[in-house]
Amino acid sequence: MSNPKRISPHFHEQEFSCACCGQVGDKKRLMILVTKLEQLRSLFNKPIHIISGYRCAKHNKACGGVTKSQHLTCSAADIRIEGVDPSRLAKRAHAVFRAIGIYDSFVHVDTRTIRAFWDHRTPKETKEDVIINEESKSSSEGQLPRPKQKEESTKPVPRRTERKTKSSTTPSK
Numbered sequence: 001m002s003n004p005k006r007i008s009p010h011f012h013e014q015e016f017s018c019a020c021c022g023q024v025g026d027k028k029r030l031m032i033l034v035t036k037l038e039q040l041r042s043l044f045n046k047p048i049h050i051i052s053g054y055r056c057a058k059h060n061k062a063c064g065g066v067t068k069s070q071h072l073t074c075s076a077a078d079i080r081i082e083g084v085d086p087s088r089l090a091k092r093a094h095a096v097f098r099a100i101g102i103y104d105s106f107v108h109v110d111t112r113t114i115r116a117f118w119d120h121r122t123p124k125e126t127k128e129d130v131i132i133n134e135e136s137k138s139s140s141e142g143q144l145p146r147p148k149q150k151e152e153s154t155k156p157v158p159r160r161t162e163r164k165t166k167s168s169t170t171p172s173k
């Protein structure tokens, strides 16, 4: 009775159902989406995890989705493939989908015929960037920046003494 309903060789209807009410919306649209997901799956030959498929208006609002989200019509899926970087997944998805959004841990695909692409990954801020920002901040606030000529004069170049201490190199018998 509670058997998941298979709607394509690799996908079940339940995978696309709304997290709050279990509905799937327009089934015709769902099938268009699933057909494309099967195509994408075949490119990797790995299972595609559906993080989010259909969302009813209430759930879409609750999870902060945009008001005209393609998830509302069951035309979109947020997907992930184990061991595949979202950027790699997105690159391959271009062969099947025209509307693609890339996020930190998943890729959004939808069946719109217009081209759309967005990158919502959080920019990687390196430690170096932070240091540079702090330095420029402090120098502009305080006194005049000091000329950077000091370093060379204060650091004495260690002269290598040519003297070789025989006692240390020769092993003691």
Ligand SMILES: [Zn+2]
Binding pocket: 018, 019, 020, 021, 022, 023, 055, 056, 057, 058, 059
């Ligand atoms: Zn719902």
Ligand SMILES: [Zn+2]
Binding pocket: 052, 071, 076, 077, 078, 108, 109
């Ligand atoms: Zn999405």
